[in-house]
Amino acid sequence: MTSATDNAVSLLKRSGRWQLWEIALWLVAVAMIFLLPSKMLILTEIAILALFAVSLDLVLGYAGIVSLGHAAFFGLGAYTAGLLARHYVTEPVTGLLAAGLVSGVFGFATSFLVLRGSDLTRLMTTFGVAMLLAEVANQAGWLTGGADGLSGVMITPILGIFEFDLWGRTGYIYALAVLMVLTFIARRIVNSPFGLSLKAIKRNTVRASMLGISPTRQIVAIYTIAAVYAGIAGALLTQTTSFVSPDVLAFHRSADVLLVLVIGGTGYLYGGVFGAVIFTLLRDWLSVITPQYWMFWIGLILIVIVLVGRERVTRWQGLLPGMTRSRRAKTQAIAEESR
Secondary structure, rough: OOOHHHHHHHHHHHHHOOOOHHHHHHHHHHHHHHOOOOHHHHHHHHHHHHHHHHHHHHHOOOOOOOOOOOOOHHHHHHHHHHHHHOOOOOOHHHHHHHHHHHHHHHHHHHHHOOOOOOOHHHHHHHHHHHHHHHHHHHHHHHHOOHHHEEEOOOOOOOOEEOOOOOHHHHHHHHHHHHHHHHHHHHHHOOOOOHHHHHHHHHHHHHHHHOOOOOOHHHHHHHHHHHHHHHHHHHHHHHHHOOOHHHHHHOHHHHHHHHHHHHHHHOOOOOOHHHHHHHHHHHHHHHHOOOOOOOHHHHHHHHHHHHHHHHHHHHHHHHOOOHHHHHHHHHHHHHHHHOO
16 A cells, blocks of 8 residues: 555656646747737737636646636636725735635635536536626626726736836736746646545546545635636736726636637646637637637637547647656556555
């Protein structure tokens, strides 16, 4: 038993090692500050969407919980940051922390609803929660500005030093820094015994319970963490645009982030990053070529992905150095713990 445990720990440490392609990815993201100075706004959008996708991947890719209402936490974080900046504190980092806290508390409260029923029940429950919040934001005009959105959001320099500029350079650096820090933390989480327990729950809940893993506690924990991440992503959107409207709670937000993960793949965190880049650039290109029908082409691409098979579409992941070895190590670790 001790030998099996030691072997599992060794494999877990090996899977958590940094790969060359990961380092290259972050270096390229930083280099964009100097290589594409005129594209800061779209790069900021990519960074925010990537963080939002990472938050969903934590519950979908690792715990196996499909959500159609992840925009609830994104929108709640966006409104929290906007209201805080308008009435109380205009410093961005404080707004991020507050947005993460509020979204995390709401995620913890609603996580117990997700534990009930089958996947279809969870799907409709998460969708209902998001629609409920969207309607509240739309009707509570005295607080949220209603359909017109929340105006008068003033954002002061980050930590009182770095001021936002019209070209979006500071906004991109800010969003990228937050994305990097939170992705590194998420990477540490999923490459830990807690992350392996989530994998075990996803594969077989009953067997995981027999091994001494508490599915309820683990799912509540990861769902809360994912809510914090989504809330911070929403706060970033508010702070970099100085505006927030009920659109942040709209259904298309949840649908878009699901599509991002379909494109990029789930269960390895960076699927959200790669998917956000591909999805945003594709949407931007299609909206220029066919402004009225770009959603048609996005829908057609989704249909093609379903017909071809997501596994075939995301087969490119195997080209990343160390990806196959890393997944094999995680699988072996799970197998060793199950014996």
